Amino acid sequence: xxxxxxxxxxxxxxxxxxxxxxxxxxxxxxxxxxxxxxxxxxxxxxxxxxxxxxxxxxxxxxxxxxxxxxxxxxxxxxxxxxxxxxxxxxxxxxxxxxxxxxxxxxxxxxxxxxxxxxxxxxxxxxxxxxxxxxxxxxxxxxxxxxxxxxxxxxxxxxxxxxxxxxxxxxxxxxxxxxxxxxxxxxxxxxxxxxxxxxxxxxxxxxxxxx
Numbered sequence: 001x002x003x004x005x006x007x008x009x010x011x012x013x014x015x016x017x018x019x020x021x022x023x024x025x026x027x028x029x030x031x032x033x034x035x036x037x038x039x040x041x042x043x044x045x046x047x048x049x050x051x052x053x054x055x056x057x058x059x060x061x062x063x064x065x066x067x068x069x070x071x072x073x074x075x076x077x078x079x080x081x082x083x084x085x086x087x088x089x090x091x092x093x094x095x096x097x098x099x100x101x102x103x104x105x106x107x108x109x110x111x112x113x114x115x116x117x118x119x120x121x122x123x124x125x126x127x128x129x130x131x132x133x134x135x136x137x138x139x140x141x142x143x144x145x146x147x148x149x150x151x152x153x154x155x156x157x158x159x160x161x162x163x164x165x166x167x168x169x170x171x172x173x174x175x176x177x178x179x180x181x182x183x184x185x186x187x188x189x190x191x192x193x194x195x196x197x198x199x200x201x202x203x204x205x206x207x208x209x210x
Contacts, residue, residue: 028041028042028062029041029042030042030043030045031043031044031045031046031048032045032046033045033046033047034046034047034048034049035047035048035049035066036048036049036050037049037050037051037052037053037054037070037072038050038052038053038054038055038056038057039054039057039064040054040057040064041064042062042063042064042065043064043065043066043067044064044065044066044067044068044070045067045068046067046068046069047068047069047071048066048068048069048070048071049070049071049072049073050071050072050073051072051073051074052072052074052075052076052078052079053070053072053075053076053110053118053122053124054066054110055076055109055110055122055123055124056076063109063110063111063125064109064110064111065110065111065112065113066110066111066112066113066114066116067113067114068113068114068115069114069115069117070112070114070115070116070117071117071118072116072117072118072119072122073118073119074118074119074120075118075119075120075121075122075133075135076118076120076121076122076123076124077118077119077120077121077122077123077133077135077136077137077138078119078120109125110124110125110126111124111125111126111127111128112124112126112127112128112129112131113128113129114128114129114130115129115130115132116129116130116131116132117132117133118131118132118133118135118137119133119134119135120133120135120136121133121135121136121137121138121148121151122137122138122139123137123138123139124137124138124139124140125139125140125141126139126140126141126142126143127139127141127142127143127144127146128143128144129143129144129145130144130145130146130147131144131145131146131147131148132147132148133147133148133149134148134149134150135148135149135150135151136148136150136151136152136153136163137151137152137153137154138153138154139153139154139155140154140155140156141154141155141156141157141158142154142156142157142158142159142161143158143159144158144159144160145159145160145161145162146159146160146161146162146163147160147161147162147163148162148163149163149164150163150164150165151163151164151165151166151167152165152166152167152168152177153167153168154167154168154169155168155169155170156168156169156170157170157171157172157173157175157182158172158173159172159173159174160173160174160175160176161173161174161175161176161177162176162177163176163177164177164178164179165177165178165179165180166179166180166181166182166191167181167182168181168182168183169182169183169184170182170183170184171184171185171186171187171196172186172187173186173187174187174188174189174190175187175188175189175190175191175194176189176190176191177190177191178191178192178193179191179192179193179194180193180194180195180205181194181195181196182195182196182197183196183197184196184197185197185198185205185206185207186207186208186209187206187207187208188204188205188206189204189205189206190203190204191203
């Protein structure tokens, strides 16, 4: 019985290694025009559209990118609508300059370049452009505008966040909402209550040093 168990484990490991090697050697797919989400393509140039994003494809070791318009009819936020309030994704409570996402410590899982529109929000490693949602969004890095009606939770922001609650670890730019909080601020906060490492103030707050 023990020999059978050992052989079974060895077979599973060998099969997993073979599939991974085949994936690495296989040429990565490129999509032009319209790509349907979730997609295994390395790049989608043009319109990327679907119920949810390619972030769900955790088994893919390489970065998936969309260039242009990305429309997710539900988005990743549909599955975890209140995850933004836990300690792991409330980046303003973090003391870490870097966050490891997904199951890989070396690469990002997904990057959006352009305009991203979702209903329930997105969980993305990097957004270069504009992200819009009537609900919430959790992202590692945003270079541009993140506008979500309920919550913006971002590790590193270079640009502007607009929402009822804006939470970041590092902000270079503006936070606009009812409640704004960040650990490191170079810029301004406009809202009912604003918190950064220097001070807590209503209406307007600022800082130009980490």
